Amino acid sequence: MNQNTQHTLIRQYKTSKKLEVLGELYQPYMPLVYGVCLKYLKNRDAAQDAVMDIFEKLAMELLKHDTPDNFKTWLYVVVKNFCLMKLRKDGSENRAFQKMSVEFMDNGFSLHPLDESDEVDFSPALVECMKKLKERQRKAIELFYYKKLCYKEIADQLKTEEKKVKSDIQNGKRNLKICIENQIIDE
Template identity: 50%
Template sequence: MFRSKKNLKNKNDQQLLLDYLADGDLDVLGELFGRYMHLVYGVALKYLKNRDEAKDAVTQIFERLITEIPKFEILNFKSWLFVVTKNYCLMEIRREKANKNRFEKFSADQNMESTELLHPIDEDLNSSLQENLKHCLDRLKKEQQECVQLFYYQEKSYGDIADELNIAEKKVKSYIQNGKRNLKICLEQLEKEHEV
């Protein structure tokens, strides 16, 4: 349905929201989002502290609105958009932190059990160690592999993993402990093979 741009500008947020819900017209959503794009960018910049990432966030959030708006009863678009933006930024920060921390966390946990362990992490965390770790992960038993990946790569708690896999928390701890031990053995074997 064709609408003039002028007509869109004369409508309030709630009218635009209802129009968008009625026929999914992206021009209508663009008009509505455009009114608060500076707010989205400002919030993203405040949280992400990076202009390029904040610009990416604006694009990502607009794309997300296309599918998210129909799921919610939105009474105040501006407030709702602020919350969506804040949640998006917090998830991005958490994801970035998780990626940065997973190898550090893995080596720190290993260090509690042994002093000599994954020393390559301290030296040169290069692609060969990551490849070895992936190779060793692939060789773990299914339950150990799932628990280790959920714990270290997705930063989930024992309780969350137990719920997700529908097993007892005790089992989760056991699978993680045994998985770590098997990974350590596998990594040491691969290291010896490379030395030969």
């Protein structure tokens, strides 16, 4: 489902208030929502209830707010906040929910230069920064982006766990980004 269809669906829902429309929008993401709820709530029943609650929450929140630019990222924030709220359970739920969702909605998610295209770019800045990375992070990123190995293969090759690989790649990416941005200022 592309963003345009999502926007039309949201608009349709806003005018008609029909849950079928919202369902059409929500159902493709239900596995993801369930997964995130599982991760945070760590309980199958609670996570399933949360998936339902989030749907009802969406039904209200979408009417209150403007159409989010990117429904997926918005939904992710909503789901995460919902789970965190559930875990915290104190404080006024709605206030915090709104506050947080507005904060996140504004930022959006900016793509990392590495993820922007399939082709790896060898800009001097990137190469420079790669050298500065920690050995483990550098290797993981090289294998992942340059050699196109999947997490599992990288984990096998580096004799570590998949989880470690994942976090090495994410941390490496973050460090790279900071490094590249600094270089841009310098130039």
